[in-house]
Amino acid sequence: MTRARFQTFDDPGHREGATRLAALRKTLGAQGLDGFVVPRADEHQSEYVAPGAERLAWLTGFTGSAGTAVILTDRAALVVDGRYTLQAPAQVDTAVITPVQLAETGVEAWISDHLKSGQVLGYDPWLHTPDGVARLQRAVDKAGATLRAVDVNPIDAVWSDRPGQPAGAVVLHPLELAGEAVPDKRARIAAALDKAGCAALVISDPHNLAWAFNLRGGDIDHTPLALGYAILPRQGRPTLFLGSADIAPELRDALAPLADLAPRNAFETALDDLARGGPIRLDAATGAIALKVRIEAAGGTVETGPDPITGLKAVKNAAEIAGTRAAHLRDGVAVVRFLAWLDGRAEAGSLTEIAAVEALEDFRADSGLLRDVSFPTISGSGPNGAIVHYRVSRETDRAVEPGELFLIDSGAQYRDGTTDITRTVAIGSPTDSMCDRFTRVLKGHVGIARAVFPKGTTGAQIDGFARAPLWEAGLDFDHGTGHGVGAFLSVHEGPQRIAKTGTVPLEAGMILSNEPGYYRAGEYGIRLENLVLVEPRTIPGAERTMLGFETLTLAPFDRRLIARALLSQPEHAWIDAYHARVRDTLAPHLDAPTRAWLAQATAPLA
Template structure:
């Protein structure tokens, strides 16, 4: 099927007079998760990971993915005539310049790319005599005959009890920064930005509780907001108030900017697509490309949001414990596999107050599948699980008061001896981050090595970041904060929520990852320093721990953490799970 689609795309490109085309995995809002109508990369190639890009040139196709998706892409491409390469600007440029020739044109959909994203390609292609051209119509849309309709579900108010700050106050706070920068308007390019600013949520995107939206915030705190007509109710209009004008056509946003006499527009270069920026420039408006102030503002959770996250994690932890306690009996059945485990965990979460959705597609990997970092189980790939080997489950929930994300690695029975050392080294890295104290102004990349040192000592590593930001009933992957090798130049600040998730993956054998969510707070002992506090509450499998590799301080951290888990969750779980929980959190002794 995919070869037929590739052939159809080659023909569509010929009709548009271009020899190549870029197919990113995103939508016009630059969302990580996209609605089915925007899954063009998956439709074309079969690869459905959350990051990737396909390049088509003449009769050749390449798929570029990063280290998280190497194995997944290999499996999903299969024997198609698609070459797989590393997702890097240099690798993309090298392939394009080798496959295209002087005089060729490379087309792209300006709604799906940012200027910053295309920048590394422009000069090298130009040097080779290859033109980069925006296309009025995406050629995939022309051949995707059964493409799903764009979602337009209801947008709903997000109550003050969960948001902790009125929308009008947020708008005034952000608008004051416009005045300081002498900007007339802020371009609200992304539904997450709009969700936070206007205190609204929706269900247009799987796992991301937003309504598809974009808009403009003006210096006086008023705004123009795009939402589909079907998304708007009388209750929403009342919630937004008279200072927020609603429009139902994206082009009306740019007409509104003209009516407001906007001359200078602040736009985030990472969120704003090429088409939107061109609309402003065609109207002789100056575009100020700097990071969106809302992204940083929503990263630092207020006290109400932090308290909500604590509450959501307690309910989520109780659900996870019910699942973990039931797992040993479940794997005794001949028809229980990775997919059934996901379904069981979902049922446990659905029993908890406020649960609305998974925060992402659960990663349920038994044995070798666990070594595929972002493995997504399907009915075809699901392995039957037995009372042996190692199982990795990475999952999360969306609750009105918080978003969760947790990974646990479990021994279901006898397991390879090497796994104990690997697990313990991952645990040492996890504890190193969890117990770290660091000065204000520290960047995430400056602490990443603490998570990797024990693995590095044994010549081991992992090919993903150590931590990502998490939203408040928003995206489970939220910027700008992160912990990883790559430079972020973003200081860690109080109120930020991050994951702490070192790992190790032995191809074909097992995957190991231990992930908790933490938030940053001021140190109570040392002025000018920051530290982490745990949000996630779930036992860490002690069967996989080699106590001889842990220091006394690390054992104390683990025992203290397990005491907190037991004390908090014991009243909230069933009697049978309570017995399991007490055993799973029993203190260990130094060897």
Template sequence: MFQSFDVRTDPAQGIERVALLRARLQEMKVDGFLVPRADEHQGEYVAACSERLQWLTGFTGSAGAALILRDRAILFVDGRYTLQVRAQVDGGTFQIESLVENPPVRWLEANGRDLKIAFDPWLHTIAEVRAYEAAGIDLHPTRNLVDEIWTDRPAAPLGKVEIQPHGFSGVLAKDKIAALSETLAKQDATHAVLTDPASIAWAFNIRGSDVAHTPLALGFAILCANERPKLFISREKLTIETDAYLTQLADVLDPSALEDGLARIAALGGRISLDPALAAEQLQMIIEENGGTVLDLPDPARLPRATKNQAELDGSRAAHRRDGAAVTRFLFWLDQQQPGSIDEIKAVQALEQFRVMVGEETQMKLRDISFDTISGAGPNGAIIHYRVTTDTNRVLGDGELFLIDSGGQYQDGTTDITRTIAVGEPTREMCERYTLVLKGLIGVSTLRFPRGTRGMDIDPIARQALWSAGLEYAHGTGHGVGSFLAVHEGPQRIAKTGTGKLLPGMIISNEPGYYKEGAYGIRLENLIVVQEATDIPGGDMQMHSFETLTLAPFDRRLIRPELLSGAELAWLNSYHARVVQEIGPMLDDEALAWLEKAAAPISALG
């Protein structure tokens, strides 16, 4: 099994560990220390040795930060985790604040401008530090104080590196590197530091296994405008084959050589590109202390990585057909179970097994799940990023909703799909709100939009039906997805804060939801890809559109057809017909018969 369920955190440890950290503050004569949920690469998914926030507080979410002061401790989390944090963290030790509405910088601006705050410059981006400085916060870079008290901290990962074949990558690594070097020259930069392991994986056509569920090899790279790049990665991660492959592309060096190497480049007058939103403050400090010039420029690999080429798109389509077959087999199996007969963990295990089976049948095996499956029955479904454990495991009860958000990592693509299923007879309210969420998904799916449209421009379309009913959800509508890479990829996103333009080839999720605390959660998610602009008959300009990649039926028992327009019903029926056509051949007779019934056309009268 790829997912572990024995995930235990002890809120009672928080007070003891905070006390140890406060002793360090006293020794250093500082008033506080910032503990972000981050590593040196600023990734969402981090290795066990970088889970400092979890170790200190008990909170296991993928985003958050703690501010430990001498007289109080504040934990900042976003809207996805407001329920989860109550169960995992000692409320007597930690004051909970919103990471979005009142982040640490804003809290300190209002309450702690006279405080001396220590921070590890490897764990905060250049942009973050500038925001603190602009707010007048007295920051002091230092060694990591959590590491000094975390006596059983795990070792750094040494997962093996593999080569991503040209058939899946679509472009040779040497050609990608040449294009990136050309970009640097045009920007008048001599070098660029790649800090995001996903960008390194994409540029060098490699994948790794240092981080759970995301095929990344942790390391850094320095790209050069006029010479070979330098790749800083432990050779313990390389086989004879991968070592020979990478040595042809770059000078391969140990990560411990990064700081000295960067200092030498700076001392020679290097004009070095750093992405302020991704690069650690420590890198800027090294460059400036050694006489180099920092250029504020985006990661040069980020947009090319996000705008998938034809091979990557074809691979994603194939991966979604197989994944859709696995999810549909699971939905058929689930429909045969009696309410109260299975629990959240058994559902996760069954779905994972169906993915494994389809992979074996098609010779494109499941390499991993793309994230820990969110399997929420009844009130657990209202916890947006709920993770089932042996302690929280709940039976799927009669008259409840079951939300399952999952994905697979295949060598040709990464998937992410959410379906909400009725267990027994749903209530009228459940059906109404499910249909409102479905309307939001369809609204985004059918949208036509001009060049230059941003994710924030599209986000209200997914929420419109819910807003009309006085309802809302506390998360973005869509995140970017990589190609056998991270299931959450930037810069593309559909959200209130999604300022990046949506460009052809970008894969993004479409996942509106609704959550009723203590009762149920609803989320529906398909992955979509931005298509090239085309003419619309009678129109004045070309328009982009979305192609839906995900293929699995929605639960018709929860759909109220009278709430859907004719155009929405037409899209739904067309989508279901496509699901049958594309994944039907991968189902046995019983599952196919079930799918044909589940995906049968719905009329306005139901």
């Protein structure tokens, strides 16, 4: 087996929190600021960002995908959500930075409680949306202080070896995989703008730019994006502003009939010209307030709201669905080969978390079609599995020990689809408590998989299906049950989600994860994740249009952890039917030993 080629294991965390905070505070003082807000964001408000945008990680050591630090002259806080309850205190220097749980105290509440009257709080206008700044303003007003935008992020002034802007290759995403030509997409976007009464759209989300123009790029690890912007008028030619210099002549030729190409540094000037038209739609989720300020300063009118591309992109067409199914078949073969390999080695006690990651990536790479992993693999043995978004490093790597649970959450990027799967397996003999918790999580997973619901139902309305078996035992989990997934795009894609906050109605063609979990701090974590496709569901005598889920992921659940007595007959039948489909679909693509292992792993439950 070759060494893994995509995962990195250097921990970006550091022990320099106090030194870096002191340097930042000195710079803030020189700029007349008493504090500064440091979100985990880039100028596109993305979840996955380029190394040079990892300001929060550089300053605090926290490597999670969401969080905000507030640095004041005499104290500092890092506000994180429930996914990072354990991770944040483990990564930051708690002597100088206080981790704060979002559910207990939000960013704005912490600011209003700790910022003093007359002080000045700074923020980078490229890293906050207009709504986000409005919330900061209310908090600052409550404290009797002042909020000020900065021209240059002060962290950049003290981060001496900050990486430069990426400039990866930009390529066309072929029509046979995209499923819809760019002119047709543009026509649908223009119709949405017309309905909203907008003259143009500023595309600030690189995911939407990639979808609208059938492009993929190499600027961000794990997500095939070209960082940049686009201006798409309701009538007339769009303009793409790309930071990459690596645009092949054939790509320029292909784009020439569709749009103009311009360098990224021409974007702000183009906003000035754009302001002379009618109302401009700026995406509420990803459009920085710097864009709104620039357009309005030139006399333009900004309408902040949803980018219509986000909703269009979420509903996959026939080609994207076919590609996703093909990707899951390929990925299922790799995951089953890995699980069989793991079963033969883990009990010996010589397997480590990193070794497991490298093996899984090698099995995926054996297909010859793997482009990247879709996110850094979460490989958690024993207590590390209880850290929801644990990222193994050389420093934290531990052996997979007998008597523990091992959680591995991973995914792949193929040209035809994006995958995301989590399995939890027993190493040796599990305890009765482990089996009880595992089965409750599995029951919740099956509850989502079997759900049938009327058109118009939101993710919030079915989120409880996943939690009910845990609630019955006084348990719960502190993350959403499911997120949207792209088609060779981001593994985390909106606007759809299955969560208490999932307000967007689910539509046929949307792809989501189904991943309830349970986490016992200091002992183990359990998460079971498949991707599902929303599909029409025919019910005899139905009086409403009904929807349900097709499970796309193909890999067995660990039968050794299933407490059969806790299962209802429909749950039992679903698991047996799913395992039979996994076996029948994957067996022809496996070697004889792995086929034999899969036959045992998918045998009917007693």
